[in-house]
Amino acid sequence: MYPKTSASLATVDLGWSPLLEAARKVYFEPTEEAEEVLAAVAIAVVVALLTHFFLDAVKQKFKPRLPRSRSKRAYRAELAKLSRMSERWQRNLKVR
Structure with a gap:
């Protein structure tokens, strides 16, 4: 001890x-x-x-602030928007 x-x-x-x-x-x-x-x-x-x-x-x-985490709803809305843009680009390519 x-x-x-x-x-x-x-x-x-x-x-x-x-x-x-x-x-x-x-x-x-x-x-x-x-x-x-x-x-x-x-x-x-x-x-x-x-x-x-x-x-x-x-x-x-001076700590950099992290962006807020998105909700599922906002995330799905962003995916839908990107999907629509992709469809539009594909249609425009087919037309040409």
Whole structure:
């Protein structure tokens, strides 16, 4: 199963020890450098979220609209019209 405490996490060798050590230093021994890094990360996250939502809104605004689906009645009317045109063209060809 998974380890229960952070102490046991530090003993598990998953290649995370440098990351866990950095997290421990930031959490227990905050320095100016760590605070600057956290502030930069927070700003980057906010900018990424705003950019994502802005681009999504722009995409929705300029999304091409699909034509409405036709009803069966409109579809049959279009087929009948094409059929009549075809018959007319065939008659015109026979006359010539």
